[in-house]
Amino acid sequence: MAELIDGRLIAKELRAAVKAQVEVLQGYNVVPGLAVILVGDDPASEIYVRNKGRAAEKVGVAAQTIRYAADLSEAEVIAKIAELNADPAIDAILVQSPLPEHMNEQHIQEAISPEKDVDGFHPENVGKLFANRHGFFPVANTPRGVMTMLHHEHVELAGKNAVVVGRSVLVGTPMFALLQRENATVSLLHKYTPDALRHQLLRQADIIVVATGVPELIKAEDVQPGAVVIDVGINRMEDGHLVGDVDFAAVEPIAGKITPVPGGVGPMTIATLLETTVELAAQHHDVTLEAGWQNI
Ligand code: NAD
Numbered sequence: 012m013a014e015l016i017d018g019r020l021i022a023k024e025l026r027a028a029v030k031a032q033v034e035v036l037q038g039y040n041v042v043p044g045l046a047v048i049l050v051g052d053d054p055a056s057e058i059y060v061r062n063k064g065r066a067a068e069k070v071g072v073a074a075q076t077i078r079y080a081a082d083l084s085e086a087e088v089i090a091k092i093a094e095l096n097a098d099p100a101i102d103a104i105l106v107q108s109p110l111p112e113h114m115n116e117q118h119i120q121e122a123i124s125p126e127k128d129v130d131g132f133h134p135e136n137v138g139k140l141f142a143n144r145h146g147f148f149p150v151a152n153t154p155r156g157v158m159t160m161l162h163h164e165h166v167e168l169a170g171k172n173a174v175v176v177g178r179s180v181l182v183g184t185p186m187f188a189l190l191q192r193e194n195a196t197v198s199l200l201h202k203y204t205p206d207a208l209r210h211q212l213l214r215q216a217d218i219i220v221v222a223t224g225v226p227e228l229i230k231a232e233d234v235q236p237g238a239v240v241i242d243v244g245i246n247r248m249e250d251g252h253l254v255g256d257v258d259f260a261a262v263e264p265i266a267g268k269i270t271p272v273p274g275g276v277g278p279m280t281i282a283t284l285l286e287t288t289v290e291l292a293a294q295h296h297d298v299t300l301e302a303g304w305q306n307i
Contacts, residue, residue: 013240013266021163021307022156022278025286026070028306032289033071036298043292044101045074045129045285050088050114051081056107063105066281072288073100085114089122096124102292103129105284126295129287131155132180140188147294149287154186156279157220157241158193159304164268166218166239169194174212176200176229176256177222182243186220209233227258237267243276 033043045067049060060076067074077091088106095101104127106119120128125135131149139148161168173195177183187199198212202223213219213233221229222243234240244256255272263269270276286303293300 013263013269016160016164016241016268016270016275018160018270018275018278021160022282024163024307025159025279025282025303026066028303029282029285029289030070031306032293032300032303035300036289036292036296037071039296039298041292041296041298042100043072043103043289044098045072045103045105045288046095046098046101047074047076048079048088048091048104048106049076050079050083050107051111053109056109060107063281063284067285067288070285070289072285081111083111085118088114088119092119092122096122096127099295101127102295103127103288105129127291129284129291131185131287137180137185140185140192143192147290149291150189151181151185152283152287153182153222153243153276153280154189154220155287156283157186157243157276158189159283159307160241160270160276160279161218161239162304163307164239166268168218171195171217172215173197173218173220174200174216175220175222176209176213177224177243179222182222183220186222190218190220221256223256225256226254227256229257229262231258231261231265234262234265236265238265240266240269241276242270242272245272245277 047060064074064076095104104123110116120132125133128136128149131151136148140150173190175183175186178199178201187197191197200209210233214235216238218239220241224244226246240257242255242257246254253273
């Protein structure tokens with residue numbers, strides 16, 4: 012039976028480490044500030060934004076949510092972002108997706124100053140990731156949270172064969188960059204990868220990260236004994252229960268370590284968002300902090 016990687020526990024430890032970093036910053040009279048922009052009334056987005064705000068307040072990050080009606084123009088959102096870019100009390104800016112159809116997500120992402128781009132979507136930060144730049148810059152929080160889990164579990168990456176399934180800008184593509192940066196040999200699979208090739212590559216993998224949104228895509232025969240399996244997928248089934256992109260019941264007896272859904276990668280994303288917010292605040296005020304995950 013695989014060892015379970017408990018995302019709730021790791022996220023709790025990370026939040027405690029972030030809270031300690033906030034206390035260090037308070038010694039310099041710095042309170043990290045996070046601004047969340049929510050456009051429209053999508054109920055799921057409303058829940059995400061509320062959870063982010065609550066989690067921020069709990070670790071001592073000052074969070075403000077700016078709500079707009081769905082018919083707001085793109086120019087008005089960009090004007091608000093420009094104001095937040097110039098506001099010294101704000102260290103991190105996040106625009107909740109999805110945005111209304113009449114807005115161009117790329118324009119919005121590029122309007123956020125790269126120094127306040129807490130989601131790591133600005134092309135300048137994406138470029139730094141792919142150029143293997145050293146030092147701190149924001150990276151998409153879900154794949155960054157997966158790296159924290161792998162570090163926390165002492166999963167060796169150098170020289171290992173890693174397979175990432177799914178190549179979204181949000182998860183799979185930055186995941187590829189983060190794993191190869193730590194000297195894993197990484198294959199990036201997507202929906203045009205033939206099934207037979209996917210099975211073949213997966214069966215050789217030491218580490219598998221799946222982010223496709225295809226319920227239970229990864230089966231027992233895709234996993235070699237002892238592999239580390241990280242399931243980013245969150246799929247709500249018709250009866251309301253959640254399943255991941257991995258057939259958990261079938262894969263768990265074979266894998267070495269595995270994340271459950273729910274309770275795996277999910278809880279890490281918000282904790283990592285707070286970690287990034289605090290690091291941005293430290294950077295803006297020239298304070299050196301130890302990376303949050305190194306303290307857990
Ligand atoms: P997306 O729809 O943007 O991308 C899906 C990717 O999977 C694409 O690159 C596509 O090519 C690939 N894909 C689809 N079918 C495939 C197949 N049969 N074989 C191989 N690749 C295939 O999705 P996303 O935003 O990356 O999210 C993926 C999943 O992760 C979703 O279930 C989402 O809910 C979940 N997610 C979870 C978190 C979290 O905090 N845990 C964060 C983001 C996304």
